[in-house]
Amino acid sequence: MKLQDNIIEYINENQALLNDSFPDFIKDIRTKAQQDFIKKGFPSQKNEKWRRTKLKNIADQYYHPGINMIFDKELKWESCVVPEYDRAVALVNGHYVAEKILEVLPNGIVIGSLQAATEKYPDLVKRYFNKLVAQQNKAFDDLNAAMFADGLFLYVPKNVQGFRLQITHRLDAKIDALINVRNLIILEENAQIDMVQCDDSNQHRSHFVTFNAEVFLADKAKLNWYKYQNINNLSAIFSNHYYEVGSQANLYTNFIELNGKTLRNEQFAQIIGVAAKVDLYGLYLADKLQQVDNVIFVSHDKEGSYSNQKFKGILDDSARGFFNGQILVKKDAQQTNAFQKNDNILLTDKARISSQPFLEIYADDVSCSHGSTTGQIDEDALFYIRQRGISKRDAQLLQLYAFTGEIIDAIKIPELIEPTKDLVKKRLNGKLDVCEDCILQCQTRT
Amino acid sequence: MNPILEIKNLHAGIGGKEILKGLNLTVNPGEVHAIMGPNGTGKSTLANIITGREGYEVTEGEIIFKAKDILSLDPEERALEGIFLGFQYPVEIPGVSMTNFMKAAIDAKRKYKGLDPIKPGEFLKMMREKQALVDIPDKIKNRSVNEGFSGGEKKKNEIFQMAMLDPDLAILDETDSGLDIDALRSVAEGVNKLRSKDNAFIVITHYQRLLDYIVPDIVHIMYDGKIVKSGDKELALELEEKGYKLVE
Ligand SMILES: Nc1ncnc2c1ncn2[C@@H]1O[C@H](COP(=O)(O)OP(=O)(O)OP(=O)(O)O)[C@@H](O)[C@H]1O
Ligand SMILES: [Mg+2]
Numbered sequence: 001m002k003l004q005d006n007i008i009e010y011i012n013e014n015q016a017l018l019n020d021s022f023p024d025f026i027k028d029i030r031t032k033a034q035q036d037f038i039k040k041g042f043p044s045q046k047n048e049k050w051r052r053t054k055l056k057n058i059a060d061q062y063y064h065p066g067i068n069m070i071f072d073k074e075l076k077w078e079s080c081v082v083p084e085y086d087r088a089v090a091l092v093n094g095h096y097v098a099e100k101i102l103e104v105l106p107n108g109i110v111i112g113s114l115q116a117a118t119e120k121y122p123d124l125v126k127r128y129f130n131k132l133v134a135q136q137n138k139a140f141d142d143l144n145a146a147m148f149a150d151g152l153f154l155y156v157p158k159n160v161q162g163f164r165l166q167i168t169h170r171l172d173a174k175i176d177a178l179i180n181v182r183n184l185i186i187l188e189e190n191a192q193i194d195m196v197q198c199d200d201s202n203q204h205r206s207h208f209v210t211f212n213a214e215v216f217l218a219d220k221a222k223l224n225w226y227k228y229q230n231i232n233n234l235s236a237i238f239s240n241h242y243y244e245v246g247s248q249a250n251l252y253t254n255f256i257e258l259n260g261k262t263l264r265n266e267q268f269a270q271i272i273g274v275a276a277k278v279d280l281y282g283l284y285l286a287d288k289l290q291q292v293d294n295v296i297f298v299s300h301d302k303e304g305s306y307s308n309q310k311f312k313g314i315l316d317d318s319a320r321g322f323f324n325g326q327i328l329v330k331k332d333a334q335q336t337n338a339f340q341k342n343d344n345i346l347l348t349d350k351a352r353i354s355s356q357p358f359l360e361i362y363a364d365d366v367s368c369s370h371g372s373t374t375g376q377i378d379e380d381a382l383f384y385i386r387q388r389g390i391s392k393r394d395a396q397l398l399q400l401y402a403f404t405g406e407i408i409d410a411i412k413i414p415e416l417i418e419p420t421k422d423l424v425k426k427r428l429n430g431k432l433d434v435c436e437d438c439i440l441q442c443q444t445r446t
Numbered sequence: 447m448n449p450i451l452e453i454k455n456l457h458a459g460i461g462g463k464e465i466l467k468g469l470n471l472t473v474n475p476g477e478v479h480a481i482m483g484p485n486g487t488g489k490s491t492l493a494n495i496i497t498g499r500e501g502y503e504v505t506e507g508e509i510i511f512k513a514k515d516i517l518s519l520d521p522e523e524r525a526l527e528g529i530f531l532g533f534q535y536p537v538e539i540p541g542v543s544m545t546n547f548m549k550a551a552i553d554a555k556r557k558y559k560g561l562d563p564i565k566p567g568e569f570l571k572m573m574r575e576k577q578a579l580v581d582i583p584d585k586i587k588n589r590s591v592n593e594g595f596s597g598g599e600k601k602k603n604e605i606f607q608m609a610m611l612d613p614d615l616a617i618l619d620e621t622d623s624g625l626d627i628d629a630l631r632s633v634a635e636g637v638n639k640l641r642s643k644d645n646a647f648i649v650i651t652h653y654q655r656l657l658d659y660i661v662p663d664i665v666h667i668m669y670d671g672k673i674v675k676s677g678d679k680e681l682a683l684e685l686e687e688k689g690y691k692l693v694e
Contacts, residue, residue, distance in 0.1 A: 383499050384537040388551040388607065389525035389558070398550065402541025402590075 003059050003208070004041045007178065010065040011038065011146060017069055018147065021115060023122050029130050033145035043139035050139065052322040052354045054291055058236055058262065063208045067177035068094045068149050084415050085166040085196070087111060092170045094179045094209075095150045102153070109163060110155040114184055117153035124155065128186055132214045132242035136268055140238050144210040148182035151212075156191040156221075164194040164413075171201040171209060171235055183213040187221035189246075194413060199229040199237055199260075206234040206261075214242045217249040219273060224412060227255040228423065229263050230432065233288065236262035247273025247302075254411060256420060257284040257292050258427050264293040271298070271305045271333075278307040283407040285427050286319035293322040296340075300333035303363075309340040312407055314400055314428070315351035326358040327370065333363045340370040345377065345403055400428050448513055449474050450615050450646045451496070456507035458495050465491045467671035468507070473615065476643040480657055480682065481650045483668030484690050489650045490534055492668075493617045497531045498524045512614065526558040528614030532604035532621045534650075539591040544603075547591050548573065548610055555611065576609040580636040597624040605636045612640070617648045622656040634659030654686040669693050 011018065011034050018034070019027050042059055043050040089098040089111065102112030102120055110121070118125050133141050152167065171179060187193065201207065217223055231237065237260060245251050257263045263286075269278050284292040292315075298307045313321050327338045344353045357370040377399055385395035404424050411417050426432040451473040458466040465488045473479055483489055495502050496509060498521035509516055516524055539547070552572075553563045564572075573587065582602045592600050601621050608616050618637070622630055637647065637660050649660055657665070657679055665681040666673045667690075674693045675681065685692055 378537075378539075380537045381539045383521060384533065384539070385542075385547070386521040387497055387525050387531050387533075388547070388611065389522050389554040390550050391522050391554065392520065394550065394554070395522075398542055398547070399539065402539065405541045 003061060003063060003178070006062065007065050007143065007147070008038050014066065014069070017066075021149075023118055025122070025126050026118055026129070030145055033142045037142040037146045040142065047139070049295060049324060052320065053264065053293055054262070054320070058208055061176070061206060061208075063176050063178040063206065064173070065147070065178045067173050067175070068147060068179050085164045087163075088166040088168070089152065090168040090170060091150075091152060091181055092172050093177070094148065094181045096152060107160050107163070108157040109160060110153070111165070112153055113150050114153040114182055115150040117184075121155075124186075125153070125184065128214065128216055129184055130214070132244055132268075132270070133212065133240075136242065138240055138266060138268075140210045141212065141240060144180045144182060144212040144240070147178070148180040148210075148212070151182040152185070153183070154185045154193075156187045156193055158188040158218075159190045160188075161190075161192040161222075163192075165196070167195060167197040169197055169199045169211070171199075171205075171207040171231060172203055173205055173207060174203060176206040177208075179207055179209045181209065181211045183211070185213060185215045185223070187215075187217050187223060189218045190220040191218070192222040194224045195226065196413070196416065197225070197227045199227065199231055201231040201235055204232055204234070207231070207236070209235070209237040211237055211239040212242075213239070215244070215251075217243065217245050217251055219246040220248045221246065222250040223252065225253045226411070226413070226416060227253070228258065228420075229256070229260060230258040230423075231260040231263075233259070233261055233290070235260055236264075238262075238264045239266065241265070241267045243267070243269040243278075245269055245271045245273065245276045245278060248275045249273060250277045252279045252281075252412070254281040254407065255283075255294075256407070256424070257282065257286075258423060258432060259285075260290065262291040262293075264291075264295070266295040268297045269299065269307070271300050271307070272302065274302045274304045276305040278305070279410070280307075280309045280311075281407050281410045282311040283404055283424070284311070284313040284321060285424070286313070286321060287316035288319065289317070290319045291321070292319070294324070295322070296325040297328070298326070298338065299328040299330070300336045300338060301330050302332055303334040303336070305333070306337045307339070309342075310407065310410070311342045312344070312403065313342075313353065314345045314347065314403065315353055316347040318348070318350040320351070321353040321355075323353065323355045323372070324358075325356070325370070326360065327368060329361040329363050329366050329368065331362045334365045336363060336366040336368070338366070338368045342372045343403075344372075344374040345400065346374060347377065397425075397428055401425060404428075447474060449510075450512060452510040453496075454508050454510075456492075456495070456504070456509065458491070458502050458504045458507075460491070460502050464505070465671055466495070469668075469672050471666070471673060473646045473648065475646055476641075477663045478641065478647045478649060478660060480662040480665045480679075481648060481668055481673075482652065482665065482682065482685060487668050488671045489668055490619055493531055493534075493619050493648075493650065496524075496617060497521055497529055522554070525611075526555060530608050530611055530613035530616045532601075532608060532616065532618040534619040534623070536592045536595075536600040536604055538593045538595075540593050542591050543588055544591055545573070545587050548607065551607070551611060572610065576606055579609050579639060580605045581632040582606055598626060598629045601625055602629060602633060605633050609636060609640060614645050615648070616640075616645070617650070619650045620652065621649070622651050622653060630656065631659060654682040657682050667693050
């Protein structure tokens, strides 16, 4: 538990640096999180949700705990011109980097650094910050709250629609480092945005990242969130996403997990309104000794909502995957439609997946289903394809690529489809470079 | 003139069980051979072994295709050399469209010959021409390979693929089973249009009826892993009349 001890030591010795840049309401949350982390530390392997995840290879390693707290002025966001997006911003080593640290757009959208927002809009931030995290308090939430320096703040006012945001989340420390990123996203009634996020790494260094996002969708709000994770083989990102979903709101996420030592995405969606729609898609591709985890929880609190979880994965070599998906239908959530599906292909007999679907239903008038499959490449199809002159490797790729189609076809931004196909093909082909320009296909990098 | 295919004393099996027990067969360019034989006698096994399907053990004998011993070649290499199998049970491949599948197959063949990938316009034209040949609906182009195809559509699709790939040797394994009379006629017409003095066909069937449409040069009766009797097309009629006691 080398890392845990290092962090605790750092917390004890750097109280001023850690806490002084925040207003009191954050400081209170933060110092409590620091105490809790010191008390509880990393999750135990006995915890059902962590039993299948190799935490040891992270916990035993040294990551500098303080990089995150020091804003390196040299970290310039390489400005990136993408015509289809209204704004391009970056999170570099946990700091918001853009031309302006915090700005109000003509349509009223507020976008910028969370740290800056806590000072400029304390009341707004206070109303939402930590509300969802405090209810759940998942593993690494304490660490994230105890240590984060910054992250994205986004506020979309009522009825503002059609905003498309590009977020490059970059790991760029020159030494092995712990990075904690905290994000707060608020959509008021009938607001609608698209977010396209790339997690990528610039240096060939080990990063251990906790990425937390709290997302509030007021009634009729709509969020589409695409995420592409392609980081180096030394780095790990644990992302916890919390969503509060109001009446008739739509939440859609599609996460493509391409590369990294350990990628873990937890998504917790609580539908507090009626007639909401939640679609969560995920595709994970792992090989070598990589680990990919998806831990999903959708809670239906009120009647008449729809949710759908669809996750697919291909595991090669000795890769490991963990899928834990839960649907909770509370007593009042009549006329709920909730679905969940997890499909996996294992390419070797050393690759492993643990797929755990759960349904917990307390209402009687509901339609729910869940299912999980794990298979190998279909040998009959392989022979059929090869018999037409297509090489074994291409025949496999054709089938694997076809398997991913269901997730890629669910992408709703037309400009994203071809680049996504390209990334997935390259990844399946073993030709995806971690330093590849991300999906956003920057035309200029200055 | 060299034979296209020459099989000599072939012994082969699966999981230690011998299925082919000394089979001999010679097919010359321009010929159509029919193979008939009771269920479980090894007809599909023979087709699989000629095309290189993994999992079988060849314990004795040789298979010479266009003067080359092909037993050590991979299935795709044999296909590229010019062997095509129309499957008894065509496989469904979800998510792979017919168009992409055929494009990949055509390009693999072109690459093997040192040619660049086919141009999209040329490819589409070729698809249209060959579709007309076997009379399959246009809509299958965008559907996944064999997925949701009716039994007859699957079989026609095999002939369509054969027409696209233009093999030197086509083995059609019960392509007539499950076809209605019109479909049977259009499949047979497709085959007849593709016949030339340079290529050859092996047609595996249970029914003499198909041979009214695709007239074979030679009919073989296979029994217990061997070809036990060969003759002209009259042999099929005789078999139809007398059944397999003809060879028992
Ligand atoms: N994978 C396998 N494992 C074990 N036995 C097999 C396998 N495949 C085929 N066989 C056996 O080999 C024998 C020949 O089968 P094959 O499919 O070649 O027959 P066939 O002549 O094509 O029959 P049909 O007319 O019914 O299509 C049968 O006894 C069959 O059960
Ligand atoms: Mg058969």
